[in-house]
Amino acid sequence: MYRVGIVTASDKGSQGQRVDVSGQVIVGIMEAAGYEVVSIRVLPDESSALAREMIRLSDEVGVDLILTTGGTGFSPRDVTPEATRKVIEREAPGISEAIRWNSLSITPKGMLSRGCSGIRGKTLIVNLPGSPKAVRESLEYILEPLYHGIQIMTGDDGECGTPEKAQSRKD
Numbered sequence: 001m002y003r004v005g006i007v008t009a010s011d012k013g014s015q016g017q018r019v020d021v022s023g024q025v026i027v028g029i030m031e032a033a034g035y036e037v038v039s040i041r042v043l044p045d046e047s048s049a050l051a052r053e054m055i056r057l058s059d060e061v062g063v064d065l066i067l068t069t070g071g072t073g074f075s076p077r078d079v080t081p082e083a084t085r086k087v088i089e090r091e092a093p094g095i096s097e098a099i100r101w102n103s104l105s106i107t108p109k110g111m112l113s114r115g116c117s118g119i120r121g122k123t124l125i126v127n128l129p130g131s132p133k134a135v136r137e138s139l140e141y142i143l144e145p146l147y148h149g150i151q152i153m154t155g156d157d158g159e160c161g162t163p164e165k166a167q168s169r170k171d
Contacts, residue, residue, distance in 0.1 A: 002064040002150055004030050005039040005057035009050055009071030009080045010130070013042040021132045022069040029139050030067070033147070038063060045071050050083035058087070058123035064150050066123060067139070070130035072115040080127050081116045088118030088125055092149070095126055095142060102141040103134065122154050 006026050012018035020042045027037050039057060043049045050071070057063045071080030095117035103110025115127030126146070128135050150156070 001034060001036050003038045004035045004065040004067060005061060005063040006037060007050065007053050007066060007068045008042040009045050009068060010042055011044045011077060014044040022130055022135045025132045025135045026067050026069060026139060033143055045077040045079055047079040047083040050080055051086045054087045054125060058120045063123055064154055066125040067128055069128045069135055072113050072127050072129055074112060081114045084116050084125055084127055088120050090119045092117040092119060098142055099138045102138065106137060119153060124150055124153060
């Protein structure tokens with residue numbers, strides 16, 4: 001079972017002024033796919049705080065996957081991609097390109113996402129959009145290839161199979 005950490009970038013959410021719906025959407029999708037959610041944090045839109053949390057999850061907690069939500073747009077406070085670029089060692093641009101491509105098939109506003117993806121050690125980090133609807137659309141679109149990428153990255157011998165098989169092992 002792969003372990004995932006979720007980081008929501010939201011000034012209002014971190015102050016308790018907004019419920020983190022997008023983070024909970026991620027939890028539901030990932031648990032249904034057989035992943036173990038080991039951390040959920042809501043942080044302000046501050047590059048240093050977001051980078052520290054991604055480093056902690058990767059280097060100390062040892063999660064296989066970090067999914068961020070929020071902070072990928074054009075607002076001056078949207079700094080999640082910049083924080084991610086500070087901590088990744090290798091880029092994985094195809095993931096974010098796929099998310100944008102899928103979003104563009106739904107709305108032209110999909111081109112406004114600045115999310116990025118990359119690898120730190122043996123942890124894959126993927127920036128997702130901030131809205132619950134866009135999170136669901138994006139994550140469901142990339143879920144199967146993401147699983148395969150994690151298998152390759154971690155050196156898994158493939159016994160886990162597909163996300164559906166991982167779920168059946170969990171039951």
